[in-house]
Amino acid sequence: MGNPVNFIVKLRDLAKDENSFEELLNIFSELEDNSKKLASSSFELKGSFCQFEGYFWTKFDPTDLSKIQYSESIKKITGYTNQELSQLPGKLLSIVHPEDYDKIKRKYTDILTGSMDSFCKVRYRILSKDKKMVWIGETFFMEKDEKGNISQCHSLASNITDFMNRETDLEVAYKDLKILLDERDRFINIISHDLRSPFTSLLGFSEILINEPNLTNSEQIEYLQYIHDASKIQLQFINHLLDWSRLKTGKITIDPKRLLLKDIISNQVSLVTRSAVSKNLDINVHVNEELYVSVDERLMGDAIGNLLQNAIKFSESNKRIFIAVNEFKQGMVEVVVKDEGIGIVEEHQSKLFRIDQKYITKGTKGDKGSGMGLNLVKEIVQKHGGEVWFYSKPGEGSEFHITIPEAQNVVLLVEDDPEVRQLYKKLVDSSNIHYRIKEANNGYEAMSNIFSEMPSLVITDHDMPLMNGIQLVEAIRKKDRRFLIPVIVISAKFDEDVIEKYKQFGVEHLIPKPFDTSMLSDIIKSSLR
Template sequence: MIKTNILIVEDEIIVAKNIEKKLTVLGYNVLGNAATGAEAVNMVRTKKPDLVLMDIKLKGEMDGIETANLINKSRRLPLIYLTSYPDDETFQRAKATEPFGYLIKPFDTKELQRTIEIALYKHKLNNDLLETKQRYERAVEAGNTAVWEIRIDELKFITDKSFVNLSGYSHLDLGNNFEEWINIVHDDDKEQALRITDEIRTGKISDINYECRIIRKDGQERWIINRGTVLPPDGNFPKRIIGTSTDITQRKLSEIALAESEERFRTIFENSGIGMAILSPKLRFIKVNKSFADLFGYIPEELLNLNMVDVTHPSDRKRSIKIAQDLLQNDSKLSVQVEKKYIKKNGDSFWGLVTITPIKYSPEKITYTVAQLFDITKRKTAEMKLVKYAEELKELNSSKDKFFSIISHDLRSPFNALLGIAEYTTQYADDMTKDEIKDSVTNIYRSTKKVYNFLDNLLEWTQLQTGRLQVERSNMNLSDLADVVINLYNETGSNKGITLVNNIPDNIDVFADHYMIETVFRNLVSNGIKFSFRNGKVIIEASKKDDYAEVTISDNGIGISPENQGKLFRIDDQFKSVGTENEKGTGLGLILCKELIEKNGGSITIRSEEGKGSSFIFTIPLSRSDIL
């Protein structure tokens, strides 16, 4: 346990030694004895005692009371006077120095101990009280707070310098008159302040807590919050209010700015032509504006029972959830912009461009998100059309390049043969026999016919591509059409021993362009003969499938590999092959067939196996009577 250090100030050595002995027995530590006031002041400064026992009568220029005054100016110590002369004048002088004790010599050990302990305890209480007061004053100053008292019945306003700091007015300016102090309240808030004061006076309320504005002495307008409690009359004190006024100007201005900002946001939010929504971190709708609800065909209240995923198109939901999770988990992202499809209330879909921005009230937590949604369906449709047109243009350019290549090659070859035969015949006609001349003319005819057929097919294909070949639909019987084509190619087939078979029932009528469908039949039957071996068969069949007639023209010829089947109907990747007896074609027949069938609302496919033959299957709309 730390001992208390005591300084003795006594000019009589024997008395000093006696006191020192008593203190030692009591367990105190004696720092020494000073016989004069000057010596005492010096020892207090250097030895820093916890308590001083001061004899009033000392040697030298200063007595004990004067010495105590001097010590108190530099350091506040618990001081106990020791005196043999308890006259009233001396006592009053000593009292003015606020001592912690007053002992009349002689005194016993117990009396000395009690006086010292009381002095030390009182000193500790004073220090604690001083620290509390200092903390309070610092808190009041730091919080820009004033402490005041209103004596209601007397209408007096009592305060300290803290209110002066707050308002800029001093007591010299306004005194203690409550009405003078109430005049610094802003005119718009004065009625409230007077009403509350009156309610206190009449006993309607016992506590106050309200905000108002004051006008400082320098003209500044400041917001303050007044808090106080009514104290009933107590002894010499009348009914009064003890309270505080705190400057809340910055907070109030922030609140006003926030309220104005929220009002601006609410006005923009509710009246914006842009779809806007406030969502929880789990993307549930908290608030939506009318423009947002209109995009989906809902009223705003209906959307509050849904979340963003509910109105997202199923094809985009998984991606949307992933994007939202990334945004919520990535603190560095300020917002994210996404194009995706949405579902309306009636089930229709539309394309939207949504910008989602997370809002944080603290760095660690996203409080909600704000979504802005634009309908971009028209733009998206235009973009997709543009992509489609670009692909079609690319394919068209490729087809055009291939087309010119075909023309240059397929026209040059027969013309070269034709020119060669014609040149030879011209030069050597006089030396040629009749049979040789006939063979030359026959070859010239065949070459010319091949060129003609090629040009004829080319003309038809060109008319289809440019839209100049119009479809003129009429009812026709497929079996009759097959008979006409078979009669046309019977001789060609017979030359190879190939049988042409019509297995189409008599009751299948179609509604299509007669010339175009006959051209398709002719091309496919001609190909069947060309690519069939001797003594083979070309079979024409048809059946009804819903609103269409499905026609199949089959042969048991050389067949086509799967690799080349995909090239049959393409102008840009053409596949050409000679017949079983070296027959040649134009290379445009199947391409022309596909265009003609599609012009009539049908489609064409192939089923083939190398060495076993091919079947071309195409559809044509049935006539109205057959459908009914």
């Protein structure tokens, strides 16, 4: 920085002094000199900012732009040295972003022609030497001569990229929030309407039943059927709405477990069998019987069940419904529910899965739905890290696709001796099949692991404290009723009674100690494959 500038103000009665006029001129001359020093110090003060990373200054004579000066700190922001910039045809303007070039060129022209005030600010983008976009905030200070012409121009510039990025993020967040608020308002209007509308028929038909004693038995049954159907639809709507809301707010916790996908699908097919039989619909299921997924059983069952119910509702009699499972991206499985129903016209397809644009159409038998089912499906699938999409053609049918996470393959080692467990781990690793290994010291620890995640293979000792191998396998088979999980039991003593009990629980591999490691390795490989 420059030397401090001192101002001395003298208060005198100049009229009494014979040299007053001359002294007055001297005072004005001193003030003029100090003013020049102040301007110089001001610029030096601005230049001192450049010792901080992210600032640089410029200085130029508007009558000779070839002598424009930049502080050395400009390299920290632009990547160019002072000398490199000075050699560019347009100096700093040469690296201004193309979208900002015309705007900044006009601004510079206004400054140089004196059309701007003595102080002005501008924001623009540059492309640094490594081709990165950098936001610059620049403040110009103009010095003018006695005639009002610009004699010198200084500027102080800084890197405001982080600030501009935050500003952009805030603008995006504001727009997103506004969209959400608009959707919320439309959603509330739809919900309030849907909550009220069924009561018209409920109250109307119930009043007729109360006030009309001469109704025939068939009329009474007909009106009661209306009341029953409207109540059933309303209950379904409220249940879907509550589940959707709880998922949105995190009040329902996703509890994923390692489950057979075939079991989930079979359970949902059994629940809709009656509806399918009433329309003489054929449901074809194609799924690998040993495919495990990591999902919340109730929620994923609801999602697949909703898609299956829709397929039945919008299918004419004597048609077919297909449920197929395919491999998708790594770690994900695709479930497809396809029907040969009435399809969805293109103008309504964009309304599906939109909470703020409800779309309801009657099924082939005039049956209505809640209009919330597909929104619930989407929320459940997304909470599992999956996606949902569909294809549909009027008169040809629809197919809905969802992706869900495939369960990791797990090998459970149950052995109280750490050294023996380490040996088992090496044998599993030697199989060259990617499996995650979990360990347990005893049967009770093993059961805790099994309840949280069903394994692909269990290797267990028979003689264990608290719970022996037979008790452990019996507990496993209560969850694995079809004996799909292979179990290898190792023991120093097997008698005929023990062997028979294990065979009853589907255990094929009973390995006596001491064992041949190569033989056990082969058994592990065949079991995992």
